[in-house]
Amino acid sequence: MLQLATLRERTDFVLQRLAVKNIDAKPVVDRVLSIDEDRRKVQMELDQLLNQQNTIAKQVGELYKSGKKAEGDELKNKSTALKQTVAELSDRLTSLEEELNQELVKLPNMPSERVPKGKTPEDNEVVHQEGALPSLDASAKPHWEIAAQYDIIDFELGVKLTGAGFPVYKGKGAKLQRALINYFLDKAGEAGYREIQPPILVNKDSGYGTGQLPDKDAQMYHVQLDEFYLIPTAEVPVTNIFRDVIVKAEELPVKLCAYTPCFRREAGSYGKDVRGLNRLHQFDKVEIVQVQHPDKSYDTLDEMVEHVAGLLRALQLPFRILRLCGGDMSFSSALTYDFEVYSAAQKKWLEVSSVSNFETFQANRMKLRYRAGTDKPVLAHTLNGSALALPRIVAALLENNQTPEGVVLPDAIRAYTGFDRID
RNA sequence: GGAGAGGUGCCUGAGAGGCCGAAAGGAGCAGUUUGCUAAACUGUCGUACGUGUUAAAGCGUACCGAGGGUUCGAAUCCCUCCCUCUCCGCCA
Numbered sequence: 001m002l003q004l005a006t007l008r009e010r011t012d013f014v015l016q017r018l019a020v021k022n023i024d025a026k027p028v029v030d031r032v033l034s035i036d037e038d039r040r041k042v043q044m045e046l047d048q049l050l051n052q053q054n055t056i057a058k059q060v061g062e063l064y065k066s067g068k069k070a071e072g073d074e075l076k077n078k079s080t081a082l083k084q085t086v087a088e089l090s091d092r093l094t095s096l097e098e099e100l101n102q103e104l105v106k107l108p109n110m111p112s113e114r115v116p117k118g119k120t121p122e123d124n125e126v127v128h129q130e131g132a133l134p135s136l137d138a139s140a141k142p143h144w145e146i147a148a149q150y151d152i153i154d155f156e157l158g159v160k161l162t163g164a165g166f167p168v169y170k171g172k173g174a175k176l177q178r179a180l181i182n183y184f185l186d187k188a189g190e191a192g193y194r195e196i197q198p199p200i201l202v203n204k205d206s207g208y209g210t211g212q213l214p215d216k217d218a219q220m221y222h223v224q225l226d227e228f229y230l231i232p233t234a235e236v237p238v239t240n241i242f243r244d245v246i247v248k249a250e251e252l253p254v255k256l257c258a259y260t261p262c263f264r265r266e267a268g269s270y271g272k273d274v275r276g277l278n279r280l281h282q283f284d285k286v287e288i289v290q291v292q293h294p295d296k297s298y299d300t301l302d303e304m305v306e307h308v309a310g311l312l313r314a315l316q317l318p319f320r321i322l323r324l325c326g327g328d329m330s331f332s333s334a335l336t337y338d339f340e341v342y343s344a345a346q347k348k349w350l351e352v353s354s355v356s357n358f359e360t361f362q363a364n365r366m367k368l369r370y371r372a373g374t375d376k377p378v379l380a381h382t383l384n385g386s387a388l389a390l391p392r393i394v395a396a397l398l399e400n401n402q403t404p405e406g407v408v409l410p411d412a413i414r415a416y417t418g419f420d421r422i423d
Numbered sequence: 424g425g426a427g428a429g430g431u432g433c434c435u436g437a438g439a440g441g442c443c444g445a446a447a448g449g450a451g452c453a454g455u456u457u458g459c460u461a462a463a464c465u466g467u468c469g470u471a472c473g474u475g476u477u478a479a480a481g482c483g484u485a486c487c488g489a490g491g492g493u494u495c496g497a498a499u500c501c502c503u504c505c506c507u508c509u510c511c512g513c514c515a
Contacts, residue, residue: 039472039473040472040473040474043472043473043474043484044473044474044483046473046484047472047473047474047483047484047485048483048484050483050484050485051483051484053495053496054483054484054496056495056496057441057494057495057496058441058495058496059495060441060495060496061441061442061495061496062441064441064495065441072495073495075495076494076495076496077495078495079495079496080495083495097472246433246470367470367471373452374451374452374453374467374468377470
């Protein structure tokens with residue numbers, strides 16, 4: 001969430017930035033500022049009274065010790081008289097703080113200066129494109145037909161076991177999954193990311209820390225009996241490693257990567273966009289996460305973008321990079337690059353990665369700070385990106401590399417699969 | 424799942440109604456000593472909010488797992504919850 005101090009000191013700036021996300025934040029900001037003013041008044045009053053109580057309590061103790069019972073008793077009454085007011089003020093303070101927080105979490109992150117204005121995905125800016133788009137002949141099949149032909153992904157079987165959106169990978173399909181995961185993890189390792197294997201169920205606090213809760217709980221599967229949530233991305237457990245943590249400045253950047261399955265309810269999405277591997281309830285993803293010094297986080301973002309580009313290049317998939325416009329960015333991001341891969345039979349660009357700088361937005365929620373020397377702790381910047389999400393990569397690989405003799409795999413992963421083609 | 428023990432600052436660990444934001448040691452940081460390393464000594468060493476300020480210092484308040492309660496006064500007493508550890512059972 002945004003920092004109160006920023007809201008207070010640079011109100012107009014905040015409003016102007018949020019306008020890029022097409023949000024008129026003025027009503028909320030005004031409410032925040034006015035609640036905050038009340039809050040400070042109440043706290044001042046309350047602190048003063050508490051101070052009186054503390055002073056009296058000390059005096060009572062001393063009086064009793066020196067045997068002056070009567071005087072002590074008299075003072076006691078004085079303190080008792082304050083009690084009701086103290087209780088009232090302190091209730092008031094608590095509710096003001098809650099109110100303040102409620103308003104504050106409504107405000108999305110401010111987009112950085114580089115974010116283009118715009119409302120819809122059409123307004124996203126294509127900043128890079130590479131790789132020739134394959135031209136397949138008319139008999140080219142979409143990936144779900146190829147998957148069925150070679151019996152490597154079974155969507156119907158997934159429906160039987162669980163439901164739609166939970167495919168079963170079989171034989172070379174399953175091996176391909178494993179190969180891609182290992183390949184991505186190895187590449188992340190080479191780039192200096194430390195591998196993490198986190199829990200894939202998390203508690204409420206973690207969901208809140210990265211911003212899925214309280215608002216987007218409909219997107220997560222919820223294990224009600226134990227109050228756990230299935231993670232929608234490894235970002236949740238991995239970033240929450242740093243919840244309530246103060247890292248040393250010299251330890252920055254912290255670079256972590258993790259493979260996890262991801263679970264998304266995707267309530268309300270049906271139709272041909274969800275055909276095959278295009279949109280699933282369970283999928284595999286390798287995520288890269290960094291905690292970085294505020295001065296360096298945008299260089300880091302570029303570095304992460306380059307890492308993802310390198311993966312797609314190695315897989316010989318045509319891709320483009322989009323800088324998301326204000327209207328299409330996520331709630332907590334300050335700047336996001338999406339990667340899309342061209343899936344030649346569907347003739348569609350499929351999103352396979354999203355790389356974002358959250359600046360202090362998540363850090364503020366999580367109280368993730370760094371400390372230089374003996375200075376006061378300062379909020380760090382957090383970044384993350386998919387490197388990569390598997391299903392749409394697999395879709396593009398199957399479609400783009402189909403031949404009459406089978407699907408020919410790119411060199412980069414042959415050492416991992418142990419086979420060159422799916423047939 | 425059953426029985427017991429316990430949750431205190433960066434760590435170890437004392438405190439068992441007022442003298443406790445909290446002993447002591449370690450780590451860290453700054454300095455002294457030293458040819459260097461090591462050691463020794465001295466000092467410093469939590470966070471948040473409020474106030475103050477150009478900035479700070481300072482001052483106030485809160486925090487000893489969480490939330491309630493008793494009391495003039497709670498880390499300390501009472502209640503509820505959460506978590507961890509040990510033993511037993513079950514088990515990949």
